[in-house]
Amino acid sequence: MTALLELTVYFTLWTLITVVVGAAIRNQEWTKEGREIGLGNRDNLKEASPMGGRAERAAKNSIEAAVFFLPLALVANAAGLDAEVMQGAQIAFWARIAYVPIYIAGIKYIRSLVWILGVVGYGMMVSHLL
Numbered sequence: 001m002t003a004l005l006e007l008t009v010y011f012t013l014w015t016l017i018t019v020v021v022g023a024a025i026r027n028q029e030w031t032k033e034g035r036e037i038g039l040g041n042r043d044n045l046k047e048a049s050p051m052g053g054r055a056e057r058a059a060k061n062s063i064e065a066a067v068f069f070l071p072l073a074l075v076a077n078a079a080g081l082d083a084e085v086m087q088g089a090q091i092a093f094w095a096r097i098a099y100v101p102i103y104i105a106g107i108k109y110i111r112s113l114v115w116i117l118g119v120v121g122y123g124m125m126v127s128h129l130l
Contacts, residue, residue, distance in 0.1 A: 004082040008073040022059030026052040058103040072125045088124025
């Protein structure tokens with residue numbers, strides 16, 4: 001497996017972790033009521049706490065980020081351009097790792113800067129594919 005594909009697997013795992021943690025924080029699954037919500041159909045959810053809402057939005061944003069990252073990485077690999085896109089892929093990956101806890105913690109302006117850094121990483125990847 002190439003380093004780019006390995007990074008793609010880690011990106012996918014981080015997305016899964018973000019979704020699971022996001023749901024757990026949103027539903028407060030460390031409480032009895034939260035576990036029942038998490039194991040149930042999630043009908044009639046009560047309003048999320050501010051942190052729970054941020055965790056839920058961070059999880060959705062991680063899925064959106066994967067929609068950008070995964071095809072770029074797979075196309076680069078298929079085209080034999082792993083080395084060329086690797087720096088952009090690493091920037092996008094590490095920005096994602098930083099973004100999620102920053103978003104959940106509610107650190108406003110830094111969150112946006114880290115998000116922009118991730119977009120720069122995607123742009124670097126695209127620049128080698130076109």
